[in-house]
Amino acid sequence: MVSDEFSGMISTIRDQTSWNKTGFQFKMQRNGYCSKIPFAFLIVFSVLLMLLIVHQRSKTFEVNGGDAKINVLAGGGAAQTETPEVADSGNVSSQQVLDELFAPGHDKGSCLSRYESVVYRKPSSHKPSPCLLSKLRKYESLHKLCGPYTESYNKTLEQLKSGRNVSTTDCNYVVYTPLSGLGNRMLTIASAFLYALLTNRVLLVEFGSEIAGLFCEPFQQTTWLLPMDFPLRNQFDNFSQELSKLFPDEETVFHHLGRYLFQPSNEAWGLITRFYRAYLSKADERIGIQVRVFDTKVTPFQTVVDQILSCTIKEKLLPDVLETRSSATSLSKNQSLKAVLVTSLYSKYYEHLKGVYWTKPTVSGEVIGVYQPSHEEHELYGNNMHSMKAWTEIYLLSMSNALITSSCSTFGYVAQSLGGLKPWILYRPLNGTAPDPPCVRAMSMEPCFHFPPSHGCKAEVNVGHVKHCEDVEWGLKLVKDH
Numbered sequence: 122m123v124s125d126e127f128s129g130m131i132s133t134i135r136d137q138t139s140w141n142k143t144g145f146q147f148k149m150q151r152n153g154y155c156s157k158i159p160f161a162f163l164i165v166f167s168v169l170l171m172l173l174i175v176h177q178r179s180k181t182f183e184v185n186g187g188d189a190k191i192n193v194l195a196g197g198g199a200a201q202t203e204t205p206e207v208a209d210s211g212n213v214s215s216q217q218v219l220d221e222l223f224a225p226g227h228d229k230g231s232c233l234s235r236y237e238s239v240v241y242r243k244p245s246s247h248k249p250s251p252c253l254l255s256k257l258r259k260y261e262s263l264h265k266l267c268g269p270y271t272e273s274y275n276k277t278l279e280q281l282k283s284g285r286n287v288s289t290t291d292c293n294y295v296v297y298t299p300l301s302g303l304g305n306r307m308l309t310i311a312s313a314f315l316y317a318l319l320t321n322r323v324l325l326v327e328f329g330s331e332i333a334g335l336f337c338e339p340f341q342q343t344t345w346l347l348p349m350d351f352p353l354r355n356q357f358d359n360f361s362q363e364l365s366k367l368f369p370d371e372e373t374v375f376h377h378l379g380r381y382l383f384q385p386s387n388e389a390w391g392l393i394t395r396f397y398r399a400y401l402s403k404a405d406e407r408i409g410i411q412v413r414v415f416d417t418k419v420t421p422f423q424t425v426v427d428q429i430l431s432c433t434i435k436e437k438l439l440p441d442v443l444e445t446r447s448s449a450t451s452l453s454k455n456q457s458l459k460a461v462l463v464t465s466l467y468s469k470y471y472e473h474l475k476g477v478y479w480t481k482p483t484v485s486g487e488v489i490g491v492y493q494p495s496h497e498e499h500e501l502y503g504n505n506m507h508s509m510k511a512w513t514e515i516y517l518l519s520m521s522n523a524l525i526t527s528s529c530s531t532f533g534y535v536a537q538s539l540g541g542l543k544p545w546i547l548y549r550p551l552n553g554t555a556p557d558p559p560c561v562r563a564m565s566m567e568p569c570f571h572f573p574p575s576h577g578c579k580a581e582v583n584v585g586h587v588k589h590c591e592d593v594e595w596g597l598k599l600v601k602d603h
């Protein structure tokens with residue numbers, strides 16, 4: 122989505138786009154594949170592809186003019202909710218547990234998850250590059266200098282309102298107004314942030330009420346929330362090849378940016394940690410299974426559960442069960458406990474898996490507990506509690522030791538990237554029958570971008586660190602360049 126206009130200094134980015142809709146629908150019909158994927162990802166593509174592939178300056182940004190609906194949240198977002206609930210991490214100093222992505226000095230009480238997440242989720246095994254860290258620190262200063270209601274911001278606003286051309290200042294902005302589901306939003310916000318980093322702009326986001334209060338404020342002493350009175354203009358800039366310096370390991374882009382931007386608010390953190398401590402913390406190993414069935418009418422329930430079990434057993438993620446109900450497994454056999462976290466709009470997959478491991482002993486003697494935090498039955502857009510539960514489940518999945526995800530689901534993509542996990546992806550059942558093999562190990566933990574800006578032939582894009590996805594044949598994802 123690239124505007125041809127170079128007049129203003131404000132870029133507006135939306136993730137809903139009419140870009141090449143006809144091509145998209147054609148593909149959808151021809152493949153009959155992920156039929157309910159919300160539009161998304163053009164930004165991500167554009168940003169990544171423009172930097173990574175040879176076709177820089179491809180005119181694929183559609184920049185949306187001043188028509189965006191602007192809402193604003195109470196400043197500070199989630200920061201004011203709930204008092205600290207999980208105890209302070211004993212004698213571990215705050216700085217010791219703080220992921221090195223973050224600058225020191227954040228107010229701990231307003232965002233407990235930033236300090237406590239390392240207690241629950243294994244620290245990232247991918248070190249952010251020094252270049253990325255210094256870029257983030259520079260960005261934070263810029264955001265503080267240019268953020269809402271600073272002198273520079275007020276000046277820019279005045280100039281924009283008066284209709285004059287804005288003189289060059291140190292403060293340029295990317296305004297992001299997201300739509301569609303939570304997974305999509307998180308992925309596209311992260312890519313808008315990357316665009317802001319690369320172009321030395323300040324990212325201001327509009328959330329809308331349904332995702333109010335899900336995340337902490339990522340930047341200190343300022344806000345990333347778009348003020349109500351912000352006028353919008355178009356611009357596209359070309360930017361330089363900085364990405365490889367920021368992300369020497371190409372498949373950590375969303376991993377690092379996602380971890381940096383999205384910390385659960387205190388309210389979300391309460392939901393996450395209470396569930397974790399009640400059901401998951403005692404297990405020796407945690408397996409996340411994210412079940413997203415796009416066409417429940419034509420995909421038989423049994424096909425889905427058979428496929429899940431055949432994947433988990435074949436890949437040795439879960440043990441098979443004995444076809445006997447009699448034996449009370451000897452205590453000495455194997456004491457280990459595995460917890461399976463199922464997330465789905467429905468409870469039936471969870472019920473079935475729980476039944477399998479409750480009614481029959483496993484061949485290894487291990488005991489398998491199966492849990493599901495919520496089942497909403499319908500995908501609800503525009504509902505805050507629904508988003509809050511979805512965010513909780515994404516985060517819980519990201520705490521797994523191993524992850525199984527469904528094809529085409531942005532929900533799974535976010536969980537895998539935040540968790541630094543390469544999931545096993547369940548192939549989509551075709552014609553109601555379980556595919557063989559049932560699942561495939563992902564090439565990388567990066568999300569798949571469903572709608573690349575170019576329909577170029579496979580040979581053209583299937584190079585270096587951009588590859589077609591395992592689950593969406595026309596989609597693209599970043600993989601490590603070997």
Ligand SMILES: *[C@@H]1O[C@H](CO)[C@@H](O)[C@H](O)[C@H]1NC(C)=O
Pocket residue numbers: 127128285286
């Ligand atoms: C504003 O900038 C545009 C593009 O550079 C130019 O065409 C236009 O004349 C300028 N307007 C004023 C009032 O300076």
Ligand SMILES: *[C@@H]1O[C@H](CO)[C@@H](O)[C@H](O)[C@H]1NC(C)=O
Pocket residue numbers: 210211212213
């Ligand atoms: C605090 O220090 C004691 C003694 O050094 C240690 O045994 C304990 O595990 C520490 N607590 C935490 C939470 O690290």
Ligand SMILES: *[C@@H]1O[C@H](CO)[C@@H](O)[C@H](O)[C@H]1NC(C)=O
Pocket residue numbers: 270271272275
């Ligand atoms: C910017 O404008 C807002 C309201 O319009 C005002 O409250 C604030 O003090 C201004 N900032 C500066 C630095 O003057």
Ligand SMILES: *[C@@H]1O[C@H](CO)[C@@H](O)[C@H](O)[C@H]1NC(C)=O
Pocket residue numbers: 177178359360361
């Ligand atoms: C824009 O891109 C072109 C070609 O890709 C490059 O030569 C030029 O230096 C870039 N301009 C800026 C301001 O980065």
Ligand SMILES: *[C@@H]1O[C@H](CO)[C@@H](O)[C@H](O)[C@H]1NC(C)=O
Pocket residue numbers: 454455456457485487
């Ligand atoms: C129990 O089973 C797990 C998983 O198969 C295995 O890793 C572990 O070594 C086993 N423990 C014993 C005591 O056999």
Ligand SMILES: *[C@@H]1O[C@H](CO)[C@@H](O)[C@H](O)[C@H]1NC(C)=O
Pocket residue numbers: 552
């Ligand atoms: C799908 O299954 C139906 C009924 O089992 C069969 O008639 C049809 O040919 C199958 N279609 C494909 C593409 O395999």
